[in-house]
Amino acid sequence: MAAAVGADLHLDLAGSAGRGVRAALTRALREAVRSGRLAPGVRLPSSRSLAADLGLARNTVAEAYGELVAEGWLTARQGSGTRVAQRSAPAPRKAGERRSAPPRVTARPLHDLRCGAADVSVFPRAAWLSAARRAMAVAPHEAFGYGDGRGRPELRAALADYLARARGVRADPERIVVCAGFTQGLTLLGQVLRRRGVRAIGVESYGLWVHQGIVERSGLRPVPMALDAYGAVIGDLEGAAEAAEGVEGDGAPGEVGAALLTPAHQFPTGVPLHPDRRAxxxxxxxxxxxLIVEDDYDGEFRYDRQPVGALQNLAPEHVVYCGTASKALAPGVRLAWLVLPEHLLGDVLELKRSGEWGLSALDQLTLAEFIEAGAYDRHVRAMRLRYRRRRDQLVDALAEHAPHVRVTGIAAGLHAVLELPAGTERSTVQAAAWRGLALEGLSRFRHPAAPPAAAAPAHDGLIVAYGTPPEHAFPGALEALLGVLPPADG
Known part of the structure; x- marks a missing residue:
């Protein structure tokens, strides 16, 4: 049975009758407080409301409340109602129950220069809230139903216009599928490729281990491609197809049927894919x-060169374009998009509709309005200037205090690669951790199966994500970084 005034209250009084009802109600309330189901300070329904919901006399409830107040389980004050009493002592333990160990507390770093997020402290809250209000005011009733597996049509139309204008993508709204982040999109693609008989996928020899894990969990074997000054060595896909033959598992050939690339700004080295390699x-x-899976994770942020357009524009039927709001806005928005070849759309939608792949229609409507109103463009431009200033501060500080440290990959994106003296990467990362500075070494992003000859760059290095810290924290993070860099002689 349930009672609710301001808050729902479930009490099990089954089997109680006659004069035993008050005792049963008292026991049920006492046990709810003792077990923690009713937390200290929670306001209980009035005796009139609880009596009406339970089908009891009001006096019965009032007497139960009075008894528990007398015992110290509840408090009753004029104008404040009846509440669960504050108790300093821990709840009684059952006989033989062991006291659990206190949870481990992991100290947060004082400064964080690790990759993975933009500066979320400048998320455009006011503009986002305004877009949400406008979107809700005009949203059709059907928007609150289950909807199309591709995502809200308003967002797909807005994305098609934006991607064509800003990234050179040939995007038909009907071939855009909205996902809850890039990882969900990559998971969908991996499973669809596996169902189609693909057994191996080419990956860059340096990349994000999370994506490599998704590929492997999809049943695909990642085959590393070499990297050099021109980006991924595409010719390795031909050799990889031969090397992958006879992959253990279901006895099928291990043909490399796809490649995961970051052509605009290779992650993490920062090298754009050369036009010859794109061709x-x-x-x-x-x-x-x-199939080429194009991860355009930070394509909006370029500084010293013309933007590198999407590879998808060259072959829309052979490239899946993957974009995300994680870098332009924030990872917490949890919205990404796939622009699919026609032949892949049906399989992706069939899989997406088969399980818990859905996402909030309200967030999609808000992002659509945010883009249509021009707020997305304004925010990207503002962040581009902010990140460029930080990049310049980093480069200038290194030139003054550590001129022996070479900086690369800085023409675009939100991070830089710092080349270190041989043999110093691991000790530098450890020294940074001791000083409360979170850093990642270049070797952390190297694919474990990449042969030494394929794993350029071979030098020690750091990945410095200057886009991660809040604005006020960046000077301190930069100072901490300069304090841990090894000297010129290593």
């Missing part, structure tokens, strides 16, 4: 029927 990638996909 080679498209040629490989066209000749073999392969």
């Amino acid at each position: 080679a990638a498209v040629d490989w996909a066209s000749r073999t029927g392969g």
Whole structure:
């Protein structure tokens, strides 16, 4: 049975009758407080309301409340109602029950220069809230139903216009699928490729281990491609197809049927894919029927060169364009998008509709309005200037205090690569941790299966995510970084 005034209250009085009802109600309330189900300070329903909901006389409830107040379980004050009493002593333990150990507390770093997030402290709250209000005011009733597996049509239309204008993507709203983050999109693609008989996928020899894990959990074997000054060595896909033959598992050939690339700004080295390599990638996909998965994770942020357009524009039927709001806005928005070839759309939608792959229609409507109103463009431009200033501060500080440290990968994006003296990467990362500075070494991003010859750059290095800290914290993080860099002689 339940009672509710301001808060719902479930009390089990089954089997109670006659004069035993008050005792049963008292026991049920006492046990709810003792077990912690009713927390200290919680206001209980009035005796009139609880009596009406339980089908009891009001006096019965009032007497139960009075008894528990006398015992110290509840408090009653004029104008404040009846509440659960504050108790300093811990709840009684059952006989033989062991006291649990206190939870481990992991200290947060004083400064964080690790990759993975933009500066979330400047999320455009006011503009986002305004967009949400406008979107809710005009949202059709059907928007609050289950909806299309591709995502809200308002957002897909807004994305198609934006991606064509800002990234050169050939995007039909009907071929856009909205996902809850890039990881969900990559999971969908991995499972669909596996169902289609693909057994291996080419990956860059340096990349994000989270994505490598998604590929492997999808049943695909990641085959590393070498990196050099021109980006991924696309020719390795041909050799990888031969090397992957006979992959253990279901006895099927291990043909490399796809490639995961970050062509605009290779992660983490920062090298853009050379035009000749872009053409080679498209040629490989066209000749073999392969699929290129283009991760355009930070394509909006470029500084010293013309923007590198999307690879998808060269071969829309052989490239899946993957974009996300994580870097432009914040990871917490949890919205990303796939622009799919026609032949892949049906399989992706069938899988997406088969399980818990859905996402909030309200957030999609808000982002659509945010883009249509021009707020997305304004925010990206403002953040581009902010991040460029930080990058310049980093470069200038290194030139003054650590000129022996070479900086690369800084023409775009939210991080830089710092080349260190040989043999100093691990000790530098450890020294930073001791000083409360969270850093990641370049070797952390190297694929474990990449042969030494394929794993350029071979030098020790740091990945410095200058876009991560809040604005007020960046000077301190930069100072801490300068304090842990090894000297020129290592």
